Amino acid sequence: MSLERNPDRPRIDAREKVLGKPLFAADREVPGVLHAMTVPAAIAKGEIEAIDIEQAMRVAGVVRIFTYLDFQDIRETPATRGGGGNVPGYQPMKRASVRHRGEPVALVVAETLEAAIEAAEAVKPRYRAAAFSAWHDQAGAEREPLQVDREAGDAPGALAAAARTIDVTYLHPQQHHNPIEMISTTVSFESGRMLVMEGTQNAAAFKFGLAGMLGQDPNMLDASSPYVGGGFGQKNNLQEQTALVARAALLLRRPVKLVMPRSQLFHTATYRPFSSHRIRIGASVQGKLEAVLYDVEQQNSRFDQFEAAHGQHVSRMYATSNWRSTNRRVRVDVQSPGHQRAPHEHPSSYATECAYDELAHALGIDPLQLRLLNDADLDPITGKPFSSRRLVECLRRGAELFDWGRRQHATRSMRTADGQLLGLGVAAGAYKAAVSPALARLRIRADGSTHLSITGQEMGQGMRSVVAAEVINVLNVDPNRLTIDMGETAAAPQHLTAGSWGCASAAPAARAVALRMRERLAELVGIEQANGNVHEALARVRRTSLEVEVAHLGPGQPKTVLDRMSRGLPAAAGPEYERFTAFSWIAHFAEVHVEPTTCRIRVPRVVSVVDCGRVMNHRTATSQVRGGVVWAFGAALREIAEVDPRYGRVLNNDLADYVVPVNADIGDIEVELLDEPDTQLNISGAKGVGEVAMVGATAAIVNAVHHATGKRVRHLPIRIEDLLEASAEGQPYLHESLALAKRLRDQQPAARSEAMLRKLIVGLAAGTPPYDDMSPELAELTRQQLHFLQKDLASLGAVRSVTFKEVSASGMDVYEVEFEKERRIAEVRLRADGRVDAAWINL
Amino acid sequence: MSEQRHQGVVTFTRREVLEAGAVASFAGVTSSSAADAAAPARQAEHGITQRLSTRINGTAMALEIDARASLLDMLRERLGMMGTKKGCDHGQCGACTVHVDGRRVASCLTLAAKVDGREVTTIEGISDGKTLHPMQQAFIDHDALQCGYCTPGQIMAAIACVREGHASSREQIREYMSGNICRCGAYIGIVNAIEQAARQTERT
Numbered sequence A: 001m002s003l004e005r006n007p008d009r010p011r012i013d014a015r016e017k018v019l020g021k022p023l024f025a026a027d028r029e030v031p032g033v034l035h036a037m038t039v040p041a042a043i044a045k046g047e048i049e050a051i052d053i054e055q056a057m058r059v060a061g062v063v064r065i066f067t068y069l070d071f072q073d074i075r076e077t078p079a080t081r082g083g084g085g086n087v088p089g090y091q092p093m094k095r096a097s098v099r100h101r102g103e104p105v106a107l108v109v110a111e112t113l114e115a116a117i118e119a120a121e122a123v124k125p126r127y128r129a130a131a132f133s134a135w136h137d138q139a140g141a142e143r144e145p146l147q148v149d150r151e152a153g154d155a156p157g158a159l160a161a162a163a164r165t166i167d168v169t170y171l172h173p174q175q176h177h178n179p180i181e182m183i184s185t186t187v188s189f190e191s192g193r194m195l196v197m198e199g200t201q202n203a204a205a206f207k208f209g210l211a212g213m214l215g216q217d218p219n220m221l222d223a224s225s226p227y228v229g230g231g232f233g234q235k236n237n238l239q240e241q242t243a244l245v246a247r248a249a250l251l252l253r254r255p256v257k258l259v260m261p262r263s264q265l266f267h268t269a270t271y272r273p274f275s276s277h278r279i280r281i282g283a284s285v286q287g288k289l290e291a292v293l294y295d296v297e298q299q300n301s302r303f304d305q306f307e308a309a310h311g312q313h314v315s316r317m318y319a320t321s322n323w324r325s326t327n328r329r330v331r332v333d334v335q336s337p338g339h340q341r342a343p344h345e346h347p348s349s350y351a352t353e354c355a356y357d358e359l360a361h362a363l364g365i366d367p368l369q370l371r372l373l374n375d376a377d378l379d380p381i382t383g384k385p386f387s388s389r390r391l392v393e394c395l396r397r398g399a400e401l402f403d404w405g406r407r408q409h410a411t412r413s414m415r416t417a418d419g420q421l422l423g424l425g426v427a428a429g430a431y432k433a434a435v436s437p438a439l440a441r442l443r444i445r446a447d448g449s450t451h452l453s454i455t456g457q458e459m460g461q462g463m464r465s466v467v468a469a470e471v472i473n474v475l476n477v478d479p480n481r482l483t484i485d486m487g488e489t490a491a492a493p494q495h496l497t498a499g500s501w502g503c504a505s506a507a508p509a510a511r512a513v514a515l516r517m518r519e520r521l522a523e524l525v526g527i528e529q530a531n532g533n534v535h536e537a538l539a540r541v542r543r544t545s546l547e548v549e550v551a552h553l554g555p556g557q558p559k560t561v562l563d564r565m566s567r568g569l570p571a572a573a574g575p576e577y578e579r580f581t582a583f584s585w586i587a588h589f590a591e592v593h594v595e596p597t598t599c600r601i602r603v604p605r606v607v608s609v610v611d612c613g614r615v616m617n618h619r620t621a622t623s624q625v626r627g628g629v630v631w632a633f634g635a636a637l638r639e640i641a642e643v644d645p646r647y648g649r650v651l652n653n654d655l656a657d658y659v660v661p662v663n664a665d666i667g668d669i670e671v672e673l674l675d676e677p678d679t680q681l682n683i684s685g686a687k688g689v690g691e692v693a694m695v696g697a698t699a700a701i702v703n704a705v706h707h708a709t710g711k712r713v714r715h716l717p718i719r720i721e722d723l724l725e726a727s728a729e730g731q732p733y734l735h736e737s738l739a740l741a742k743r744l745r746d747q748q749p750a751a752r753s754e755a756m757l758r759k760l761i762v763g764l765a766a767g768t769p770p771y772d773d774m775s776p777e778l779a780e781l782t783r784q785q786l787h788f789l790q791k792d793l794a795s796l797g798a799v800r801s802v803t804f805k806e807v808s809a810s811g812m813d814v815y816e817v818e819f820e821k822e823r824r825i826a827e828v829r830l831r832a833d834g835r836v837d838a839a840w841i842n843l
Numbered sequence B: 001m002s003e004q005r006h007q008g009v010v011t012f013t014r015r016e017v018l019e020a021g022a023v024a025s026f027a028g029v030t031s032s033s034a035a036d037a038a039a040p041a042r043q044a045e046h047g048i049t050q051r052l053s054t055r056i057n058g059t060a061m062a063l064e065i066d067a068r069a070s071l072l073d074m075l076r077e078r079l080g081m082m083g084t085k086k087g088c089d090h091g092q093c094g095a096c097t098v099h100v101d102g103r104r105v106a107s108c109l110t111l112a113a114k115v116d117g118r119e120v121t122t123i124e125g126i127s128d129g130k131t132l133h134p135m136q137q138a139f140i141d142h143d144a145l146q147c148g149y150c151t152p153g154q155i156m157a158a159i160a161c162v163r164e165g166h167a168s169s170r171e172q173i174r175e176y177m178s179g180n181i182c183r184c185g186a187y188i189g190i191v192n193a194i195e196q197a198a199r200q201t202e203r204t
Helices: A014-018 A113-122 A155-161 A203-214 A242-252 A262-268 A345-363 A367-373 A391-402 A463-474 A502-525 A527-531 A534-540 A560-566 A618-637 A697-709 A720-724 A731-746 A753-766 A776-796 B014-019 B071-078 B134-141 B151-163 B170-176 B187-203
Strands: A034-040 A046-052 A062-066 A104-110 A124-129 A147-152 A164-172 A184-190 A193-197 A221-224 A256-259 A275-283 A289-300 A323-331 A421-432 A438-445 A450-454 A482-485 A545-552 A583-594 A601-611 A668-673 A799-807 A813-819 A823-830 A836-841 B004-006 B009-011 B049-056 B059-066 B097-100 B103-106 B119-121
Touching: A014 B134, A014 B151, A034 A113, A034 A242, A034 A262, A046 A104, A062 A113, A062 A242, A104 A113, A104 A242, A113 B071, A155 A275, A155 A289, A155 A323, A164 A345, A184 A242, A193 A203, A193 A242, A203 A221, A203 A242, A242 A256, A275 A345, A289 A345, A345 A367, A345 A421, A345 A618, A345 A697, A367 A391, A367 A421, A391 A421, A391 A583, A391 A601, A391 A668, A421 A697, A438 A502, A438 A534, A450 A463, A450 A502, A463 A482, A463 A502, A463 A618, A502 A527, A502 A534, A502 A545, A527 A534, A583 A618, A583 A697, A601 A618, A601 A697, A618 A668, A618 A697, A618 B187, A753 A776, A753 A799, A753 A813, A753 A823, A753 A836, A776 A836, B059 B071, B071 B097, B097 B151, B103 B151, B134 B151, B134 B187, B151 B187, B170 B187
Parallel strands: A034 A256, A193 A221, A289 A323, A450 A482, A601 A668, B049 B119
Antiparallel strands: A034 A104, A046 A124, A062 A104, A147 A323, A164 A275, A184 A193, A184 A256, A275 A289, A421 A583, A438 A450, A438 A545, A583 A601, A799 A813, A813 A823, A823 A836, B004 B009, B049 B059, B097 B103, B097 B119
């Protein structure tokens, strides 16, 4: 059967969402709920000597304050956040010790949120701090042995033999997901069962993982996460506070709710760790890739298993028959990193796609041509065919939409009409087409309603719209009366929704269950009626309802994966399958404008063309791609966690200082979806789109910045100061700001500032200020204010002495001036040309 | 919770107030038939309280509330109005945007006590749930959302943006909507939606 093309359909839950109706985890009304607040550790490592709760307990409304003494029986299991694999993870508040800054050391529970916050601030832990390392380059950082993650041919040999080589290293900073819904945990009790409400991509982990940690029967526990206010990978696991809140609720026999403050989430939730990427490429003079060696180091906590291997998709991008990628973890005393949107694919595509751009530039080849020249027919790592690969089509179509033909090869060769430097960049990406098992249960009723319960989590990517599409495509049901349960362990077994496998797992399950329903209906009412209005058909045979259930597996997955799923364990497969390798593919084209004096970078236009298989919903898929490009913009030009190695904490742990893209940052993002089904992968022909959207887009922007400015910046984010050096117009600004930074650090006044201050005071008092020594703006201001300045200064008498006090943050040299009659504070600032551009006296 | 409305005043009985503790979240504005209302107060207050009278989405309310409480926590934890979201509690993300006397404010940075004598409008108050506000319809038409968490704040900010006269161009909309972060990155849809709704507002 050929697959129908999905028509344009609105997002199925858009109406609810514009009304503010969806109940996110912290929105559910729980009668008698208590409010909790955590006390974060103020050291990075050490022992807890004592926790003084006396003052905190006096805050009105406090019910109880928990410390490690109360939580020692919580078990650390592989499900514990920070674990992963089969290794038990780390659970804070089990012991009188601290392993990373900001981990909870006490949990206050109170009748009101205000009381909980006030009491949490009054809890006084006393620590015995120990030595620690908080950054990969500090002493004490533990470098694990090197791992080879992907290898084909003889990369070192081919590199040595190659006509042209490059060897570059790119650095990727620590970044934080920052979904706008802060992570919260609410635990309540209903008919003797425990209900955990937390915004998560993995309700299954709560039912089974949490039960294991608490020593409870998973059958007595349900997890509910019908809506997630953005996940991006941060909500993949149990959180550090989850078991604490659950245990507190069990001990108090009352429901408890904790909304983690964002400042604490920077230290308790996962993040994208710092990584460095060395790329060596050997190529022919014509640009044929002969060898790629790619070595990654990635920071990790002391106890986490998050992998550092970055070679998965980059080894499949081009025909690189001689490939070797290696990785190693560097362990320090921080909280666990984890999967953040395109967790390895974004940093690895950034590094490699920039390196290919460097190669193209060095060879004098168009970077688009370099990519077309090296297209791969087969998977270079396994030798198998790809299930589908339309990367060349993505590149060609994107070039056409973007008008790539206008690009001149030389850097700094193009300008906008208003004189800004114009740069055009290209990069490509891929993301594994993985799948997980999914169970779908469909019930149609004669009353016109339809209900689908399914494995999967809706976090904004559009899962509800995708599964609804398949039910509506196959069955003539009333779409306005279709309800969908997802993210509910009570409705269907749940599985982690991550790794872009959600759509390619749930869509075919929904299609399969709808097809099964049609078969059952045909048996019941005949084929013709089964194809008509199904509710009427049921009514005619006097059935109130009909239910069918289907468990859907990925290609080649054994039935045993259903058993794994039913125990809450991950059971995903791909991108390597028995007969093929499967990826989604994308090409990005970015236009940047760089203002030549200030070097401010804008990205007015991006064109992205994606091969994500059959498009299940055009609006949600387009929005995913735009969102991915917005994330790539953030990575290229905004986002970095500034870790203070002295204290092991993220300095910019809020949304004012951790800068994410805002509306004014984002220009046009034109998206084209090729919409070609991949029927080898599944019956819906769908591949993933949420992560491939971001892969390569940062590199396209960085490559465009190079094209505009001629400056190759090999770290992120690119900031104004990175470009000022390369900009002739920006030079004076750079020197001035560097000079200011030096004066601030050394607290040394500018050479002539004291003499200039004395000259100013004498001139003003006499009514003849030295206008020639002032900037035009200051001179104008002085003329306006001269009348009272002269009067006030003259009344103070002659200057007896001038004493330097400090350099202020705005670059003013601050002096104390002793006049005959009184002392006054005066400030003066000299420009690079020696003129005064700001002066002030406390009259 | 059940509530009874008399001339736009939400009332609670003396019995409920007493049962809920020394201080209840709602103080009764007396009404002859108030004895019929049966709704437990959501939360007893602790610490110093503040009495205030306000109108929320057109309904007059009198409350005795914790002096430390923000308008956001009053709406969510006392009144059960969950449409307004907490995204940072620091006035940095815009998810908690509501209107006070017609102007957009971050309700997390506004003490509840500050709305005494003022009019508060939230996402629950801009339509009757059947007929949408033109801005809500525009957000659907342009798919100006993904997860929906920042959406109530975006819509409240967008309505104010148009009302302020700050929606005359795409550039202006982008600038005046930059206090509302959409981490999913639905910014293009948001700008498209505001353009559409602004045109409709002009016509009417």
